[in-house]
Amino acid sequence: MPEILQEISKLLQQGRAPAIKEKIGQAIQEGISAEQILNEGLLAGMDVIGERFKANKAFIPEVMLAARAMNMGLSVLKPLLTQSGMEAKGVVVIGTVKGDQHDIGKNLVRMMRDGKGLKVIDLGVDVPAAKYLEAAEQNHADIIACSALLTTTMKEMQTVVELVKGSPLYGKVKIMVGGAPVSQAFCDTIGADCYTPDAATAAEAALALCG
Numbered sequence: 001m002p003e004i005l006q007e008i009s010k011l012l013q014q015g016r017a018p019a020i021k022e023k024i025g026q027a028i029q030e031g032i033s034a035e036q037i038l039n040e041g042l043l044a045g046m047d048v049i050g051e052r053f054k055a056n057k058a059f060i061p062e063v064m065l066a067a068r069a070m071n072m073g074l075s076v077l078k079p080l081l082t083q084s085g086m087e088a089k090g091v092v093v094i095g096t097v098k099g100d101q102h103d104i105g106k107n108l109v110r111m112m113r114d115g116k117g118l119k120v121i122d123l124g125v126d127v128p129a130a131k132y133l134e135a136a137e138q139n140h141a142d143i144i145a146c147s148a149l150l151t152t153t154m155k156e157m158q159t160v161v162e163l164v165k166g167s168p169l170y171g172k173v174k175i176m177v178g179g180a181p182v183s184q185a186f187c188d189t190i191g192a193d194c195y196t197p198d199a200a201t202a203a204e205a206a207l208a209l210c211g
């Protein structure tokens with residue numbers, strides 16, 4: 001692995017957002033692909049922070065700084081991971097469910113979908129079930145996409161599924177779910193339409209559902 005990717009991973013772990021921005025610029029100039037910078041630099045660094053957080057070796061302020069650096073890094077990579085100027089192939093309403101503030105995975109899914117030429121309406125974090133439906137109706141969405149990172153909040157996805165089933169959107173909108181605690185079995189149990197484990201497959205599946 002190029003040394004600069006290890007440096008990016010380290011800077012992410014240290015939460016050094018401006019330095020990450022500079023280092024990513026340098027990696028791009030060295031000809032390293034955006035995908036490799038994302039996977040082997042930024043996400044590798046976030047994995048380390050995640051493990052340390054789990055083991056009570058990293059604490060919330062440190063994790064928040066790492067998250068800020070991650071989002072800064074994603075903003076630099078965004079133009080390279082997405083294509084612009086094409087006609088929208090479908091409309092997706094995306095958000096992190098009610099009670100959940102984690103947005104990095106959701107931002108990544110959004111970015112990959114932008115890259116597939118889908119129009120993505122991002123409702124942010126802590127999104128109540130009714131707000132997904134409201135936005136889907138207003139924007140004639142093809143897909144409602146829910147992200148959750150907490151075992152305590154993933155149940156909110158079931159509320160979204162049930163609200164859609166009782167609304168005029170039923171049959172018109174597909175519901176996609178994802179996030180670290182979510183699985184295919186959970187998706188089947190709540191009656192959502194599609195589960196994918198990562199942002200790249202989420203983008204491909206969304207495109208297929210719109211097609």
Ligand code: B1M
Binds near residue numbers: 063067100104147196
């Ligand atoms: Co939190 N946190 N956190 N956290 N945090 C986790 C999730 C945790 C696993 C850490 C741990 O203890 N091991 C744990 C959850 C345990 C559980 O529920 N079983 C946890 C906890 C407990 C908490 C708090 C409760 C801590 C506290 O306050 N005591 C608190 C909750 C706040 C709240 O939401 N109400 C909290 C807070 C925070 C921060 C604010 C400090 C920060 C979030 C900052 C932010 O997002 N802006 C944070 C972070 C950063 C993490 C970890 C370290 C990293 C999460 C992340 O961004 N990963 C996380 C530990 C870990 O995951 N190892 C942890 C990188 C991201 C790219 O991955 O989001 O999984 P992920 O997305 C993936 C896939 O899941 C998928 O695509 C992405 C990859 O391509 N995906 C989808 C995601 N959404 C999708 C949707 C799709 C399809 C795929 O379709 C719709």
